Amino acid sequence: MQKNIVLIGLMIALGGCQSMKDLGKSTVEYLEESRTTPMERYLAELRNPSVPLGTFDDALDGNQGKACRQTTHYRTVQPSDLQLVISASEGGIPTCQHVLGTFYESGTGVGQNTARARSLYLQAAPADPYAYVELARMARDGIDEPVDPVKARDYYTRAGIGGVVGLGGLMEQGKGGAQDVSGALKLYVDATQKYGDPAWKAMRPLLALGLELDAEQVQKYNRVWIGGLLRQMRFELWRSYELGGLNHSGQTLTIRVLFRFSTGSPKPKVYLAESSGDPVIDTAVVSAVYRLTMKDPYMLPAGQETFDFVAPVVLSPSAKRG
Structure with a gap:
């Protein structure tokens, strides 16, 4: 042996x-599996207070960005916090533009306005690639625009590591381009950084189907x-x-x-x-x-x-x- x-x-x-700290389908189908972005879980569960709203890259946050992102962790947004996000967004802070976009998309503290949300994501995306995840999801599911899986693939690709699971999901189903299950698996393996992270979870069903790794x-x-x-x-x-x-x-x-x-x-x-x-x-x-x-x-x-x-x-x- x-x-x-x-x-x-x-x-x-x-x-x-010691302290412990440690897409592809329609939104409905996607949520029935476990591969969801926090935004999608939010929309499905009417705001789980333990799950942040949106998909953010923590490494990009300065002090203002962190302050804006922290406002997404609560069931409701306080007027003072909303004003902080609006002011920082108008000041050109990408994370805050991204956060404000999620507020407009979900109607948190402001009237729901998906067109405004999309505009804010577009403003944020050049400096905050994770905002492309939100844009990709909107294109994939036809939110404020016709369903466009080709555009969704493009946006997920621009999002970098944050868009891997979404891009892989479209590749698995052959939406917006050729079906490439093996290519999706490779994306997941390359992107996974921590056991149980989204890329690791996306890998599980493909390995269960019998796909092999080199x-x-x-x-x-x-x-x-x-x-x-x-x-x-x-x-x-x-x-x-x-x-x-x-x-x-x-x-x-x-x-x-x-x-x-x-x-x-x-x-x-x-x-x-x-x-x-x-x-x-x-x-x-x-x-x-x-x-x-x-x-x-x-x-x-x-x-x-x-x-x-x-x-x-x-x-x-x-x-x-x-």
Whole structure:
């Protein structure tokens, strides 16, 4: 039986915690799947307060942009916040023009005016490519203009990484151009940056259909997958009641836990690979991470039956709860 051993270090406070922060179809069909932009979820759910409105690139935000974008996180927009967005939009801040466009499209704080929304997206897009995602969605679904999947493809392409899932959805269905399912899959793999992000989720149904990745794509898939496993491990340790209630005499302890994944199984078997010297703490750590389950399997080489993941978990008394 072949094994692949990966050593990854984690830090967690014993008795403490770390802060955790971690298109193609018609809008109705699209929403029935899970590939939705926050704007589409907003329009479908009448404003989920935990989901931002619009599709934004956080890296573009200066102070004014951040202030405008924060106004999209609430069920209603306050008059003072609306005035802030309007003033910054008139001052030429792209993110704020984008935000104001979403307000006009959805009728948040202002009268609904899709033509005005479209105009604002067009103003913002040269400096805020994610505004092209909104324009592409409008062209795709015929909002304030006839349905035009060719234009939608163009806009999604201009949006860069933010438009990958939308562009890929049109490619999968052959709308606005040739059908190219393999090309869509390549887009998703190239664009995914974090396990479970929109590009990763778009990849899942294509892999379930039996499409295969080449060797380089498998390497990236597995690299992103490992990052997701690490985050899930940290979460399970962070939320462990048993582990959080333990204390020790100011010592830093290291425990090594081995996860064994079998072909096609997202649920690993868990073993204690190296003891901390304290059986109570060992049991608490193993019990915490035993709950871990990945939604997707690790891609094993042909003929390999298992994948072993060894994680040193460092329990430090110096870290603060928060």
